[in-house]
Amino acid sequence: MGLKxxxxxxxxxxxxNVRKYTGKRKFxxxxxxxxxxxxxxxxxxSKQDVDGLCCAAIPESTMFAPATIAEYLGLxxxxxxxxxxxxxxxxxxIWRAAAAIEMGICEAVVCAAPGLPIPSHPNPPPKDPTxxxxxxxxxxxxxxxxxxVPYGNVAQNAGYALIAQRYAAIYGYDERxxxxxxxDQRTNAQGNPNAVFYGEPITIDDVLQSKMIADPLHILxxxxxxAGGSAVVVVSERLAKKCKHRPVFVxxxxxxxxxxxxxYAEDMTVSPVGPAAAGAFAMSGKKPKDVDVLEAYxxxxxxxxxxxxxxGFCSKGxxxxxxxxxxxTFSGSFPVNTHxxxxxxxxxxxxxxxxxxxxxxxxxxxGRADGRQIxxxxxxxxxGTGGIMSEQSAIILEGx
Amino acid sequence: MESNRPLPIPTPNSEPFWKGLAxxxxxxxxxxxxxxxxxxxxxxxxxxxxxxxxxxxxxGNGTLYSYTVARRPTAPQFADDIPQLIxxxxxxxxxxxxxxxxxxxxxxxxxxxxxxxxxxxxxxxxLLYFEPA
Ligand SMILES: [Zn+2]
Numbered sequence: 001m002g003l004k005x006x007x008x009x010x011x012x013x014x015x016x017n018v019r020k021y022t023g024k025r026k027f028x029x030x031x032x033x034x035x036x037x038x039x040x041x042x043x044x045x046s047k048q049d050v051d052g053l054c055c056a057a058i059p060e061s062t063m064f065a066p067a068t069i070a071e072y073l074g075l076x077x078x079x080x081x082x083x084x085x086x087x088x089x090x091x092x093x094i095w096r097a098a099a100a101i102e103m104g105i106c107e108a109v110v111c112a113a114p115g116l117p118i119p120s121h122p123n124p125p126p127k128d129p130t131x132x133x134x135x136x137x138x139x140x141x142x143x144x145x146x147x148x149v150p151y152g153n154v155a156q157n158a159g160y161a162l163i164a165q166r167y168a169a170i171y172g173y174d175e176r177x178x179x180x181x182x183x184d185q186r187t188n189a190q191g192n193p194n195a196v197f198y199g200e201p202i203t204i205d206d207v208l209q210s211k212m213i214a215d216p217l218h219i220l221x222x223x224x225x226x227a228g229g230s231a232v233v234v235v236s237e238r239l240a241k242k243c244k245h246r247p248v249f250v251x252x253x254x255x256x257x258x259x260x261x262x263x264y265a266e267d268m269t270v271s272p273v274g275p276a277a278a279g280a281f282a283m284s285g286k287k288p289k290d291v292d293v294l295e296a297y298x299x300x301x302x303x304x305x306x307x308x309x310x311x312g313f314c315s316k317g318x319x320x321x322x323x324x325x326x327x328x329t330f331s332g333s334f335p336v337n338t339h340x341x342x343x344x345x346x347x348x349x350x351x352x353x354x355x356x357x358x359x360x361x362x363x364x365x366x367g368r369a370d371g372r373q374i375x376x377x378x379x380x381x382x383x384g385t386g387g388i389m390s391e392q393s394a395i396i397l398e399g400x
Numbered sequence: 401m402e403s404n405r406p407l408p409i410p411t412p413n414s415e416p417f418w419k420g421l422a423x424x425x426x427x428x429x430x431x432x433x434x435x436x437x438x439x440x441x442x443x444x445x446x447x448x449x450x451x452x453x454x455x456x457x458x459x460g461n462g463t464l465y466s467y468t469v470a471r472r473p474t475a476p477q478f479a480d481d482i483p484q485l486i487x488x489x490x491x492x493x494x495x496x497x498x499x500x501x502x503x504x505x506x507x508x509x510x511x512x513x514x515x516x517x518x519x520x521x522x523x524x525x526x527l528l529y530f531e532p533a
C-alpha cells in the first residue's frame with residue numbers, strides 16, 4: 001500500500017526572501033503564473049505538460065481557487081486540490097500530487113505557495129479588528145473564538161510557549177541546546193544568498209540575550225516573517241526522464257491531525273509529526289538513520305526539537321542531548337534545515353514558508369545547493385507543521 | 401483597550417457553561433454512555449459521539465498543566481495585561497482548558513501546582529480564571 005516512488009519532483013522555483021519588499025507587488029494569481037513558468041523551465045517542461053495543480057487559499061478568491069488558477073494560467077487539469085493544512089500544506093500538496101500521479105490521474109502537477117505582497121487596494125476596505133488574532137478564528141461558533149481568544153491565547157507564540165514550558169517541566173530544559181538549533185540553522189543560512197539573515201551569523205549567547213517574547217521563547221527562536229514564495233513541479237516517471245535534473249522521487253508520506261488548539265492535545269509535548277514521519281518511513285522502507293538530511297518545519301526552535309525526537313532520530317526527552325552532540329549544519333553530523341530553515345532564511349508569507357523545506361530537500365538531492373551542498377545527499381525527510389502542532393505531514397524524498 | 405476585549409458569545413449549545421460561570425459555578429458535560437467528561441461544550445461526546453450529555457456541576461479545582469508569561473501582548477486588545485499569564489489548566493475531571501492565572505507572581509508558577517477557580521467579570525461576561533489553591 002502507499003506510494004511506489006514513481007512520481008518525482010523535477011523542477012523548483014522560488015523568490016528571494018526579503019524582510020522589506022520593495023519590488024513590484026503581485027496578486028497571488030500573478031505569482032502562480034510566474035512561479036509555474038519558472039518551475040517548468042527549471043524542469044525542462046512546458047505548460048502543455050501540466051495536468052494537475054495543488055494550491056492553498058488565494059486572497060483574490062476565497063472559493064474556487066483551483067479553477068481560478070487554472071483559468072488564469074490557461075491550464076486544463078485532471079486533478080486539483082486546495083490544501084488547508086496551514087504550514088503543513090506544501091508538504092501535503094506534494095504527496096497528494098505524487099499519489100494522483102501514481103494513480104494515473106495526471107502526469108505533471110504544479111504545487112505553489114506565493115508569498116509576495118499583493119497590490120494595495122485603491123479603496124481599502126475597513127480593517128477587520130480580529131485580523132490581529134492571526135490564524136486563530138474569532139468567528140462565532142468557532143471553539144477558538146469562545147475558549148481561546150477571551151483568554152488571550154491567540155496566534156502562535158503563546159501556544160508554542162505552552163508546549164516548550166510543559167516540555168521543560170517533564171524532560172528538563174537545556175536552553176542552550178534550543179538556542180543551538182537557531183544558531184546552526186543561521187550558520188546554514190550563510191550558504192544561502194536568498195536567506196533574510198544571509199551575512200548575519202549568530203551565537204548561542206545572542207539567542208539567549210535576545211528579547212523574551214513568551215517564556216521560554218526568545219525572539220531569535222521565532223521565525224522572521226518575510227516576503228517570498230516558491231513552487232515545485234511533480235511529474236510521472238515517464239516525464240521525469242525528459243527533465244533536466246536528477247529526479248527526486250517521493251517514496252513515502254504520512255499525515256496526522258489531532259487538535260486545532262494544542263490545549264486539548266493528548267500530550268502537549270508529543271507532536272503528531274511522530275505518526276506522520278513513521279508512516280513516511282514505513283512506506284519508503286527507510287529508517288531515520290537512512291536519511292542524509294532533515295528539512296523540518298521550524299516555526300520555533302521547540303518545533304525542530306520535537307520533530308527530531310518524535311520522528312525517531314533520538315529517544316523522547318533526549319532531543320537536547322542529541323542537538324548538543326550533533327552539528328546541525330550542512331557539513332555536520334546531522335544536517336537540519338540546510339537553507340537556514342525559516343528561522344534562518346525567513347518565513348515567507350501565505351503558506352510559502354512551509355514550501356521552503358521541500359524545495360531545499362529537492363535542491364540538496366539534485367546536487368544544486370551551491371554553498372551549502374551536503375556531500376552525497378540521496379535521501380531526505382521533509383516535515384510540515386500547521387497551526388499549533390495541529391497538522392503534521394512528512395515525506396521522504398529520494399534521488400534516482 | 402478594556403472595552404475592545406474579545407468576549408465569548410455563547411452558542412445555544414454552550415449557554416449552560418457560561419450561565420454557570422455567571423452564577424459562580426463550573427459546569428461540565430458528562431457523557432451518559434461512556435462517562436467521559438467533555439470540554440469544551442459540544443453537541444456530541446468527543447469520546448464516543450453519543451449525543452447523550454448531561455450538565456454537571458464540578459468544583460473547578462485542578463492543576464496547572466502549562467503556562468507562559470507573554471512579555472508582549474498576544475494581541476493589542478491585551479496590551480493592559482502585560483505580562484499576561486496565559487495558562488492551561490487540567491481540571492480534576494481530566495479535561496483541559498485555556499485560562500489566565502491571577503493573584504500569583506510569574507516566578508511562582510509551577511507546572512503541577514494546585515489551582516482553584518476565580519470567576520472573573522470581564523465587561524458583560526464571566527470568564528473562568530484561576531489562582532493558586
Ligand atoms: Zn461518550
